[in-house]
Amino acid sequence: MPFALLAVGVTALLLTVNAHAPRYGAALAVPSFFAGWLTIELAPHLLVAEVAGIGLTAAYGGLGAWPGWVGLGAGAVGVAGTAATIVASRRTVVTLRESGAPMEIDASETRKTSRYPISHLILPPLCLIPRPGVRVHRNIVFRQEGRLRLKLDVYRPASGGDLRPGVMQIHGGAWVIGDKREQGLPLLNHLAVHGWVGFNVNYRLSPRATWPDHLIDLKHFIAWYREHAREYGADPDFLCVTGGSAGGHLAALVALTAGEAEFQPGFEDVDTSVRGAVPFYGVYDLVEPGPWPVPMGATSLMERRVVKKSFTQDTEAFAKASPVSHLRPDAPPFFVVHGSHDTLVPVAEARRFVKRLRETSHSPVVYAEMQGGQHAFDVFPSYRTARVVEAVERFLTGLHRQYAEGVRRPSVPSEITDSVDGGPVG
Structure with missing residues (x-):
């Protein structure tokens, strides 16, 4: 059970870190998105699950060895981060002036x-x-x-x-x-x-x-x-x-x-x-890279599946899109x-x-x-x-x-x- 508590606590910590500092690299963008998407927008529901998971594993012997205490500490930080996400979301104001x-x-x-x-x-x-x-x-x-x-x-x-x-x-x-x-x-x-x-x-x-x-x-x-x-x-x-x-x-x-x-x-x-x-x-x-490592039009998604043209040979097609x-x-x-x-x-x-x-x-x-x-x-x-x-x-x-x-x-x-x-x- 101590290792179960460790797993729950570390998971809570990683989720909150990703929510507040998401990964933007090509290999990490998609998993970071899915984890952050669920964590941020379902933060109240996640908070209940995290508290319940940490509490149950602790109550059933999770604190019987050092991994459990490490998990408890990581989980506490994770729970605090999830609570902070909820507070930030509650402050959302959209003013049209x-x-x-x-x-x-x-x-x-x-x-x-x-x-x-x-x-x-x-x-x-x-x-x-x-x-x-x-x-x-x-x-x-x-x-x-x-x-x-x-x-x-x-x-x-x-x-x-x-x-x-x-x-x-x-x-x-x-x-x-x-x-x-x-x-x-x-x-x-x-x-x-x-x-x-x-x-x-x-x-x-x-x-x-x-x-x-x-x-x-x-x-x-x-x-x-x-x-x-x-x-x-x-x-x-x-x-x-x-x-x-x-x-x-x-x-x-x-x-x-x-x-x-x-x-x-x-x-x-x-x-x-x-x-x-x-x-x-x-x-x-789709043409100017701006925030992208390469232009969006130059990605395999756009070249092979959507526009189905070479970006370098027909940039105008991507400009029209x-x-x-x-x-x-x-x-x-x-x-x-x-x-x-x-x-x-x-x-x-x-x-x-x-x-x-x-x-x-x-x-x-x-x-x-x-x-x-x-x-x-x-x-x-x-x-x-x-x-x-x-x-x-x-x-x-x-x-x-x-x-x-x-x-x-x-x-x-x-x-x-x-x-x-x-x-x-x-």
Whole structure:
């Protein structure tokens, strides 16, 4: 039993060290991500498990020899680190100020309607179940050509009423894995409670699909939305887009490539513009290395599975797949979200994208950096996820209010201040 206590204690210590100082090397990035992801976003649940594991092994003879005492000491440090993770997460504040968009909501209204349910924070699997007042329509085919059948799920308010704003959710998974059933659920449920109609959309995946098939599929959804939005109570003239990781990359491209014929072959005349974009921890530049050891486009994933071209011989193809190559003054408002401890997509990737977008776009560009947040932090309905989801709802609701009131977009770039975990993020 002393060695069991040693194992429990050392595991707790390693998990907390990785959560606070994640590994970024090529060989360690993925395991560091998975360990940190679970540790950080499920920290309250992990804390209970660690205390129970240490207490039980100690009670049943774990302190009978020196390995047990070493394990107890390591475990105590690990538990303290997990507790610190919880405290940092509880301090998460996302403040939208000076954004150039009418996003201010009455404080009493916010308290009454915008809070994320605590029950989901205690039992994360509850996010898989539609919240009260939300109706879900599953596996609706939005594109069918031969054997190709692409499907989506709709999250909408159960009550009727006027046409509601729509939002498109794009899942991540490195362009090769992922499904609409797995991601964006906390956000879509929360938005539906507040009057939005959410569309969780699938698209073709590599290596079967070759870039830009992924983006073309999403443009097909927008064409479908223009025709069928009313059937689900959504306004065909108002659609925003969000997504995480590869979905964040695609969400940014959807927002920045409206009307580009290359990405909507056969339906070039369809309006594929969106009213706002909220990319989470996305990849925005495949050509310039920046925070990467080599350009993202030069990795075997992109060369062999996604774009299927040589980076050195056809760099232009990778540039066209980069959101930074499509920056435009008339870009829609953006709310970019990234975690400071992201080991899969370094946070510097978001910072440089936001800087260049603010230099080009005439619309608001909001940036929120989640201190201590890992990649894919919003998949779980953690406390941090709750605060971000609430902020996204306020941002999008502000854009819709602007649309409903017929307010024009600002003609000059806005300076944004985002307060995250109590500190300013530039």
